[in-house]
Amino acid sequence: MQAFSDLLERLILTPSRNGKIDLLVNYFTSEVNPARGWALAVLTGELDIPGVKAGSIRRLAEARSDPELFRMSYDYVGDLAETVSLIWPGTRGANRVPPIEDIVETLLRATRAEGERLVAGWLDQLDPKGRWALIKMVTGGLRIGVSARLTKLALAQMGGVDAGEIEEIWHGLEPPYESLFDWLDGTAGKPAPDIKAPFRPVMLAHPLVTKDKRDDPDAVDPAMIDPEVFAAEWKYDGIRVQAVSERGTRRIYTRTGDDISHTFPDVLAGMDFDAAIDGELLIRAPNGEVAPFNDLQQRLNRKTVSKKQMETRPAFIRAYDILVDGGEDLRTLPFRDRRARLEDFVARAGSERIDLSPLVPVTTLDALEAARNAPPAPEIEGLMLKRWDSLYEAGRPTGPWYKWKRDPFLVDAVLLYAQRGHGRRSSFYSDFTFGVWRDGADGPELTPVGKAYFGFTDEELKQLDKFVRENTIDRFGPVRAVTATAEDGLVLEVAFEGLQRSPRHKSGLAMRFPRINRIRWDKPAGEADQLATLEKMLPPDPLAKS
Structure with a gap:
């Protein structure tokens, strides 16, 4: 537990992205299984300890201190874990603090009452830094500037593999990820979980014009606005998703790989195909156009969705790209070929839940700039520019794709x-x-x-x-x-x-x-x-x- 709390503290105090990656690599290299696996679960948000939540921690703190003093302290500090770690009247004894794997595995088996009692005992034994780490570990919400993606990049650097390889098998792995670490250590082969309808790492775009150059009339080189080099399409204000239907299994993933299939059964029902497509999840308005983002927001993050919600806010996917078609991986084809395959796929699918993202004519810089600032619908955020010869590469490669959002x-x-x-x-x-x-x-x-x-x-x-x-x-x-x-x-x-x-x-x-x-x-x-x-x-x- 000490090594994990030290890691969290250093991550908070390290502002640079590369510095954080170095810290993560050093931790994963120096620690052993299963400790580093449970730490990875915490860092990626995959650890859920149902018996201990933020309310449990607050009740423990109010029982160990004056409730009004706790309220005032929480008001001043603003963070529950930091407040409790500082105000907790620890009574450290001779008992050692268990390692992270013992804490996690014990809490996963504990009832709510047992969980609160165990956490109180560990808080007694830990110093303020350790208390903060323990509370963050069991309640989530680290807020240390480390995303799941950054953690996977560190794992890839540690094992000398491509981050996309980790992304593609991630959903078939479970904490504490021992097979993953054995592969990255070079002591075993790459895990091959039997994942039906797996997630493929998405390709992202760079801003065509950065914020500091937004007022510069020469920020965009007119020479790059070439219809033979770039295609353009509208950038809709929805949720970027990947819809995968393979071997009888249908899933909808966010761009970060979160499975949101259960929230959109109406879209799943329309995925009667064998393919993986990249697109924007949207809501259709009563007049057939795209509804405002607020309508989509009413359907996000729900455990269940009612028939009425699906009827009043029907969801659909506007397809941008196709990654797999009938078992054939298309990601190594240029965008021009993938676009032709996508057009054919949407026509064949004939689903009211899948339609095609229209292309925008590429003529002159002035015409495109006018289009991105005055799009045909308010639910359009601007333009996407994609090189016709671009492959579908995971991450954010420089050069192939650009987003050119309308001025705010x-x-x-x-x-x-x-x-x-x-x-x-x-x-x-x-x-x-x-x-x-x-x-x-x-x-x-x-x-x-x-x-x-x-x-x-x-x-x-x-x-x-x-x-x-x-x-x-x-x-x-x-x-x-x-x-x-x-x-x-x-x-x-x-x-x-x-x-x-x-x-x-x-x-x-x-x-x-x-x-x-x-x-x-x-x-x-x-x-x-x-x-x-x-x-x-x-x-x-x-x-x-x-």
Whole structure:
């Protein structure tokens, strides 16, 4: 357990991606089975200990300390694991702390009552760093800047194999992954789990124009806009998925390999084919067009889906690419050939749950730029550019594919509330709620329209945190209300990808991917935007077209 807690601490304190990979490689190389396997399960989010949850940890902490002191401490620190690890009145004895494998395997067999008792005993024996690691291990939500993908890249580097090989067998493996580590150590052959309808690592695109060059009119070389070199298609605002139907098994995966098949039985029913396709999961509106992302969001992350939900929000896949057709792996073919195979496949499939992503004519740079900023539907985020000769390569190779998103919507809003973040941001106010002006019963008033917690630099975060602390006028639990008048308020230029009506929000609007684009220290709060300005940005009601 000590080695694992040391690893987590170092990962938090190491900002660089390559530095984190080096730490992971060193850990997996120096540790042995099954300890490193259980650590891998924690890092990739594959470990689930049903008997101990965050509520259990909170109950233990309140029983061991003054409840009001715990509440105030949790409010200040902002992270449950960090709060408990610091406030816990440990009574370390002579008993040794079990290794990570003993902790995990014991908890997996324990009842809820036994689990809480065991965790309390280990918290007594551990130091604050070890307590934090233990709590994170059993409750999840590490927030240490390490994704499952990054962990698999470290494994690939450790074993001298391609990360795609690990991705392709991952869903057939189970913690503590002893066969995987034996293969990476060179003491056994590559695991060959009998996976039906396996996930294939997806190919990703680079931004055609980076954020720092968004205002540069020469950011895109006109010479690369060549119809003989690149194809273009619309980038829809949905969920990137891989639909696989092989040997009688049908699955739908997210781009990270999570199996979401159970949430979309209507799409599974329409996958009467033997193939693996890459596409965008969308909801069809009553008028036959693509529905807003909010409709798709109503169906995501559900354990079960009702017949009514499937009828009112029917899902379908807009196919971008085909990876396997009738048992033939097509990933080594150029995109031009895969596109022809995809068109033939969609025509043969004849499924109302699968349609074809249309190509956009590639003529001039000006024409494409106009198309990506004024797409034919509000549910389109911009364009994808794909080289006709590109193979389907796992990861994000440089050169073959680019995404060229439309310019974001911008609005000037006033900061209303702030809350502390998590992980390394737990000491800063980093989650910001903002609003715009509207006419109220007693004159102009601010109404909340969104919340953002990224888009700013570390230095700007310090400035925002300072403003919140110096201008707090009220508190609601962990939330602070700040001065927000026409004369004294902080204006934030907020960027967002889309807007839709939402009865759940006081303003009646919901933003898609809001983030802070600039801090407008120069602008009076009274000159921030009006709610009417945002309402004019709303897309047309799809029902109005029918």
